[in-house]
Amino acid sequence: MLEHLAALIVVVPLVAAPLIVLVRSRRFAWIATTAASYLSLLFSVQLFWRVATLGPVSYAIGSWAPPWGIEYRVDALSSFVLVAVSLTASFVAPYAQRSIAREVARDRQYLMYAMYCLCLSGLLGIAITGDAFNLFVFLEISSLASYVLVALGPRRQSLMAAYQYMLMGTVGATFYVIGVGLLYLMTGTLNLADMAQRLPGVPDVRPVLVALAFITVGIGLKLALFPLHQWLPNAYAYAPSMATAFLAATATKVSVYVLLRFYFGVFDPARLFEHLPTREVFVALSLAAMVAASLVAVFEQDVKRLFAYSSVAQIGYITLGIGVDNQASLTGSIVHLLNHGVTKGAIFLLLGGVALRAGAAAVRLETLAGLGRRMPLTALGLALAGLSLVGVPGTAGFITKWYLVVGALERGWWWVVAAILASSLIALAYVWRVLEAAYLRPPAASAARGEAPAPMLAAGMAMTALCVYFGFETSFSAGGAADAAALLLRGLR
């Protein structure tokens, strides 16, 4: 049983999805979803522990030995991502029942659960597979499922947002597969580790460079790397609440993982960072995201869109760490996969509760008026998670910022330090607007009082508590990220 963990973690949610469609009972759908989510958390924690104590795990699907068969490979980086994804899932699943019941038409609710399970399975699969084409398959599974999740949203614009997301996502996936095709052409293998070994022997570098470009742009689209982020604000704003929370916390993060895997595990990082302008490109795009997207957020009236733009900026922090490219900055990047996931997950879960109580699909700043009185716990949670976005000490966001600042200092890049701090200041401005609305504006006379239903509130507050927890106790978060960063710099090859 134990040696099959690596396969089970993907198979369980993958099997849950068709079962849900077959049974078509809303109750069963929710139970199966929750069970699959918790099982995946259990499996990934076990895998994380095994990797931490015994070293990387390799699993040959169907007993076909790599590099001929598909290899599932779990190392410090992928096990960290697995835990981050399944941790989010374990908060979203209990939340889903009440939220979906309110936001999605009755006859489509089972679809929502099924798509969520598929998406979860795909995301976990991306993190666990060691095969470039299998990775593409999982990328498409998770992406197609997330298009449907967005399309099932309660607002008229949801369909348009899903369409936009699908167009951009498909371009991204196609670019990725073109890149992988070129690599296959040059190396004759699809196994990532094998590919890395054969690449230095490839006589003609040009197709490899083209592959690098296609993969960078393709995955850049998926992870919403500025300026390829156009799909993200609409998709987040118009999706159902639970889908927004889940996608915001996981989907883009897993795409970052793919990028890390290719940059440090397939291509030669020394060549990539020394001979190509990779550093310059990533630092420039990241800084642009951190400043420009934050500024857009400051002037946004729709709260879900406000935090969606904040996500684009926060993804900038993650890619900035890749551009700075040293132990401290990569630790910052990787730990932010978790820290930002927890923070944004908490915010969108809590906003779902606000939307439900307001009885409106859209949460605007006016909707938040008087929230401190009407829904004191929700308001407190939003405040704490908001402070984590700013990076106030005692929250998860501070840990990330500390590593990124130290990393930039070690490179002697003062202007990057200044940009990180300026971006936090802009984050303070948009979080401030939310806090001011919640605490200093009188509630509208018609506004409903009372917190969100208990399971939704509990999930949101628990995730907020994690934001604070990871601000103080970092042996798992920063410790795991530091191990993964050390692994990247040693070379996954």
Added chain:
Amino acid sequence: MSLAACLIIPAAGAALIAACGRRPNVREAISLASAAATFALAVLFTPEVLRGERPRAVLGEMLPGLELVLELEPLGLLFALIASGLWFVSAVYSIGYMRGNREENQTRFYACFALAIGSALGVALAGNLLTLYLFYEALTLITWPLVTHHGDDDARRGGRTYLALLLGSSILFLLPALAITWWQAGTLDFRPGGILAGRVSGWEASGLLALYVFGIGKAALMPIHRWLPAAMVAPTPVSALLHAVAVVKAGVFAVLKVVIYVFGLEFARESFAWLPWVAGLTIVAASVVALRSDNLKRRLAYSTVSQLSYVVLAAAILTPLSVAGAALHIAAHAVGKITLFFAAGAIYTAAHKTEVSELDGIGRRMPWTLAAFGVGALSMIGLPPAAGFVSKWFIVSGALEAGQWLALGVITVSTLLNAGYFLPILYRAFFKASQGAGHGEAPATMVAALVATAALTVLMFFFADLPLALARSLR
């Protein structure tokens, strides 16, 4: 008995206060009890610290090599004694003020108040820069609901300036200062003699010092002082305890800690050359603004800005004598300024007057309040028999020893300016013809509190031994 109790008691007090919101008498009793317990705890630690021991408690490890740690040293103990002792007095005062003015949201007020003092104690007890930074930011955030207590447009504007300047300065300057210190020194601990000696060159130290003193916005060095007058929209007990004692003292306290334990008095004297100028400019400019403001609380706020820079100036002189003076001035200014604010709040509660020009003859109707105000004013000017004289004496001695003529000049000018904006108030109150009548003293708890702090101001002149002993055992 652990140091952590100093933080747990206020936090637990806040939780109980929130739970007892429906029964005001129980709520206020809890507020008084937790203040008394915190103060008693700080007193219990005093003999230990005077013996030279440094109680220490590790709360956890935040990042590899960076612990959350509490450590009690003389300066921190002095600050903790002042903050917790005056918390008790102002808890008594608040009861009269909040009820007398029929303020809303009193439960939130008392709970945030307790948490704010807890954060200030966290700053006082912080054993390294990271812990100090954590509680420093917590103090900013937890006092925001107190500043915006009234929830109107003024409060919103004031709160915006408050948060933007305090959080902005700490994010933009203090955080990189910490990161640079960590990067260069490999530690953020407070060590006698400093941690930066030999690690950074002269001009780098100068820049780092700038990041620190402007990053610690709570020290209100110009131009990062605007948050303090903005915070005056808060109810008066908040202005009195937090914006004359806990918050602003957390600022100058942090500056002192950085100067003594991060830079060290011996290291990089030349890199401090510019600091006396900025502090001196702040002292004089803020006094001039105070001279020109008619609003009593605003005048007091600018007086605070100016007095805080005395502490920074004294620290910048870098002699043991002047550093002792700086520590003493934290205590002396605290008791004096809280008396002045208490008096201003009493005048507002009893007579609903906020402007200096409205105070003609009020001394005859509120003799206790204005007498106490007089004592506080004497302390600000630095005349005997008030505590302000003692601390100024030490600062001046230190300046003479170091040959800091600039500091001497600044102190002389500012003493004249202080007299210029405090004495006319007393003249108006006691010697001008009365306008309007129909009120006496404020509620008894308020008068009792302000008389008590005035008495403390005088006592600290005659019995300066304890604060002096603590200040002397620094380094």
